[in-house]
Amino acid sequence: MALKANTATRRILLAMFIGITLHSIFSYTHEDYGRVTSLRNMNLHLSWDGVMDPDQSLFEAALMTQPKANATILMLARNSDVDSAVQSVTQLEDKLNRNVGYPWVFLNEEPFSEEFKRRVSNVISGVAKFGQIPQEHWFQSDWIDEEKAQASRDEMVSQNIIYGGSVSYRNMCRFNSGFFFRHSLLQEYKWYWRVEPDVQFHCHIDYDPFRYMEEHNKTYGYTVTLEEYVQTIPTLWAATKEFIAGHPEHIPQDNSMSYLSYDNGDSYNLCHFWSNFQIADMDFWRGEAYIQYFEHLDSTGGFYYERWGDAPVHSIAAALFQSKDKIHFFDDIGHEHRPFTHCPQRDGAWTRGKCGCDPERSFDDTRWSCLERRERIFN
Numbered sequence: 001m002a003l004k005a006n007t008a009t010r011r012i013l014l015a016m017f018i019g020i021t022l023h024s025i026f027s028y029t030h031e032d033y034g035r036v037t038s039l040r041n042m043n044l045h046l047s048w049d050g051v052m053d054p055d056q057s058l059f060e061a062a063l064m065t066q067p068k069a070n071a072t073i074l075m076l077a078r079n080s081d082v083d084s085a086v087q088s089v090t091q092l093e094d095k096l097n098r099n100v101g102y103p104w105v106f107l108n109e110e111p112f113s114e115e116f117k118r119r120v121s122n123v124i125s126g127v128a129k130f131g132q133i134p135q136e137h138w139f140q141s142d143w144i145d146e147e148k149a150q151a152s153r154d155e156m157v158s159q160n161i162i163y164g165g166s167v168s169y170r171n172m173c174r175f176n177s178g179f180f181f182r183h184s185l186l187q188e189y190k191w192y193w194r195v196e197p198d199v200q201f202h203c204h205i206d207y208d209p210f211r212y213m214e215e216h217n218k219t220y221g222y223t224v225t226l227e228e229y230v231q232t233i234p235t236l237w238a239a240t241k242e243f244i245a246g247h248p249e250h251i252p253q254d255n256s257m258s259y260l261s262y263d264n265g266d267s268y269n270l271c272h273f274w275s276n277f278q279i280a281d282m283d284f285w286r287g288e289a290y291i292q293y294f295e296h297l298d299s300t301g302g303f304y305y306e307r308w309g310d311a312p313v314h315s316i317a318a319a320l321f322q323s324k325d326k327i328h329f330f331d332d333i334g335h336e337h338r339p340f341t342h343c344p345q346r347d348g349a350w351t352r353g354k355c356g357c358d359p360e361r362s363f364d365d366t367r368w369s370c371l372e373r374r375e376r377i378f379n
C-alpha cells in the first residue's frame with residue numbers, strides 16, 4: 001500500500017512539475033498563451049460577486065483559443081482626445097478585445113504625450129503602439145493654391161457647413177483617405193478596425209469580426225450608411241467619372257454602382273458608409289485601383305478646395321472597384337458615434353449581445369439611412 005501511494009504521489013508531483021514548467025515556458029515564449037492564461041485575465045471572467053456567468057465564460061474561452069487574424073485596432077487621435085479615447089478603448093476591450101487580444105495602434109500628427117500613452121495603455125489588455133504621422137502624409141501640399149482654398153473655406157463657413165472652415169479636418173480626411181495604411185506601424189497588418197474617440201459599443205461581441213471577414217472573403221465592413229452633405233463634395237462625382245472612364249479595367253461587372261447612383265452612374269445619390277466604424281482589409285486600399293483613384297482625386301485639390309470626406313471616397317471605391325459581395329453590414333455590432341446609433345434589431349442579435357442601446361432608436365429606421373437602398377442591391 002505504502003509503496004503504491006508513494007508511486008502515485010510521485011507521479012502526481014512529476015505531472016505537476018511538468019505542467020508548471022511547460023506553463024512557465026509558454027508564458028514567456030508565447031505572448032498569446034501568457035495573455036489568455038494570466039490570472040489578471042481570468043479574473044475578468046468573474047462577475048461582481050465572483051461567480052462565473054456560464055454562457056459568457058464559455059464563448060469567451062472559445063474565442064481565446066481560436067486562431068487570430070493579422071489585424072489591429074486603429075485609432076487616430078489628438079492628445080486632447082485622451083478622455084474620449086480611454087472611454088472608447090475601455091468599451092471595445094470590455095465588449096470583445098480582452099478575449100481576443102488584438103493589438104491597438106494609435107496615430108497622431110504630433111508626438112503622443114506621456115499622459116496619453118499611460119492612460120490609454122492602462123485600459124488595454126494587450127499591446128498598444130503609438131506612432132507619429134509623417135508630415136508629408138498630413139499637411140496640405142505646397143502646390144495647393146491657398147488663396148483659393150481659403151476662399152472656399154470662407155464660403156463654407158458662411159453656409160454653416162460642418163467643419164467648413166477647418167484645415168485640420170481636411171488634413172484628417174485626406175490622411176484617412178490616402179495615407180493611414182502606408183504608416184510604418186501598420187505595414188505588418190492586413191486588417192484594421194477603425195475606432196474613434198468618444199464612440200460607444202453597445203453589445204457584447206461573441207465572435208471575432210476579423211475572422212468573419214477573412215472566412216467570408218469580405219474586404220469592407222460597416223454599421224451605418226447615410227447620405228453625405230452635398231456642399232462638401234460638389235465635384236467628387238465628376239472626378240470619379242473621369243477616373244472610371246480612364247480605368248475601365250478596375251470596374252468589375254458585379255460592382256455596386258446601383259448603391260451609389262439611381263441613374264446608372266450619371267449622378268451620385270450621396271450614399272456612403274459612415275467611416276467612424278470600419279473593419280476592412282488594408283490590402284484593398286494598398287492595391288493599384290485604389291491608389292490610382294486616390295492619386296487622381298488628390299491631384300484635383302478637392303480635399304482642400306472642397307471638403308471631401310474619407311467616408312464617400314472610401315465608399316465609392318469599395319463599391320466600384322470590387323464585386324458587391326465583398327461588402328459586409330455588421331448588423332449585430334451596436335455602435336454609436338454621435339448623433340447616430342446603429343442598434344441591432346434583427347435575428348435576436350440584440351438579446352444575444354446583451355445590447356444596452358434602444359433598438360427603436362436605431363439610425364437604420366430614419367429617413368437619412370441608405371440601408372434600405374443598400375439592402376435592395378446587396379441581397
Ligand SMILES: Nc1nc2c(ncn2[C@@H]2O[C@H](COP(=O)(O)OP(=O)(O)O)[C@@H](O)[C@H]2O)c(=O)[nH]1
Pocket residue numbers: 075076077078081107108109110168169172195196197276
Ligand atoms: N491627430 C489628429 N486626429 C484628428 C484631428 N482631427 C480629427 N482627428 C481624429 O480623426 C477622427 C475623426 O475626427 P472627428 O473630430 O471625430 O470628426 P467627425 O467624426 O467627422 O465629427 C477622430 O478619430 C479624431 O480623433 C487632428 O487634427 N489630429
Ligand SMILES: [Mg+2]
Pocket residue numbers: 196276337
Ligand atoms: Mg468622430
